[in-house]
Amino acid sequence: MIRFGVVGTNWITDQFIESARKVSDFSLSAVYSRTEERAAEFAAKHGVSRTFTDLGTMADSGEIDAVYIASPNSLHAEQSILFMNKGIHVLCEKPAASNAGQFRQMVEAAASNHVLLMEALKSTFLPNFVAIEQNLHKLGKVRRYFASYCQYSSRYDAYKQGNLPNAFNPQFSNGALMDLGIYCIYPMVALFGVPDEVKATGVMLDSGVDGEGSILLKYADMEAVVLYSKITESSLPSEIQGENGSMIIHKISQPQKVEIRMRDGTVEDITQPQDPLTMRYEVEEFIRLIQSGRLESGVNTHARSLAALEIMDEARRQMGLVFPAD
Template identity: 65%
Template structure:
């Protein structure tokens, strides 16, 4: 059994716990919240034996082996490094940190303490993503990667009424790129590596974060186009376009239906067996790393997380998107 503590009591934590319970060897041991009332309520709801209002006490607990972090983006680095310095393995929600400097600090801390650190980016952990990778040779020479994740946020309704919630506050290192754009960029880097050219445009909101944006990146012989938004919807699928065929992906954040459309008109459905909750697969991967004594995932690797952070930081510079965390370097 691997005993987990969780930092954060929001909806994503609820979803992770529901999924992680499907993973063999998962044990929920502790929860942290800033307030005693929330911590106690969450512990009682989920049958958690221990609850904390001090992260230091959670990190030092001898009853916890690993910690899942689902706090605001701006707190990821500080909290993860504290836990890793106490010898705890860390599964940290995407984005791993606010900026490249923080990501590098986290990777150094993990290496120094000999613990597992993995970014909880679900897309690349799914069986459908491995199926995407396996289909690439059928496409011929790949010329374009196109990923689209535009999902109107219910919190934007509040924003338009004058109530700025955390999702649109720069002090929490939030916005469309960090929330949705990363789902497009992470698979791109996992499949094709870091691009040599990055060009970004977008719409900045009055609160100081981006509402939507587009990033065009260049590789030798191919390019990649990413579109993301929290202020509009889109029904477009994502694609990987080769000279011989195009692979159509239903939803880049949670791919499940894949089709190959060949130039001669043939269409091939790619069969994928994916019967677990989508976040179960990242929990399984993370726990296997701990059991095997490996510090990082081959897919959600430290190099991939760092490269994605570098792309997003360059895109933010071009957009003029600055977080308070950037000034603390």
């Protein structure tokens, strides 16, 4: 069994625990929150007796082998390094850091402490993403990757009423690019590598984060177009266009239906059976890596996580989106 601690007590951690408990070697051993009351409440909800309000104490406790970090983006690097320096494996929510420089420090800490560090970007582990990779050759020469993730934030109404929820607070390295854009960028890097050029634009909010944006990315013989938003809603699918046909991907953040439409009019549904608790697949990978003594995923590699952050760093530079963590 791999004994996990969790940092963060929001809905994503609930979803993580529910998904992870479908993996046989997962054990939830400890919960961290800034307040004892919240830690106790969350721990009771999930049947855990051990709680912490101090990360150092949790890291030194000897009660966890690995930690899932789902705190605000601005805290990811610092908290991950703290745990890795104590020999604890880290599964860190996306984006893994506020910027590429921070992630390089995380990779160095992982290497020096001989522990596993993996970004918890779930979509690349899903059966339907594997189907995308395995069937991509059918499109012939790929000329365009188009990915769209525009989802009106439930917290935007509060923001418009004069409040400042974390989702729109630059103090926490948040905003549309970091929250949603990464779901378009990471699969692009996984499928096609690092682009040669990045051109970005976005709509900045008064709080100092981006509400929505668009990025055009140039490769040697293809281009990519990425759209993302937390202030509008869209039902557009994503698409990979090749010279022989196109691949339609419904919900790029966790592909649910994938079909190939050829130029001759034939359609092939390549959708695979997939657990609705989609985070289970990244947990399976993470635990398998620990048990096999591996220190890096072959799917969510350090290079891919770094490349995605470098693209977002450049997009933010062009948009004038600066975080205190920078």
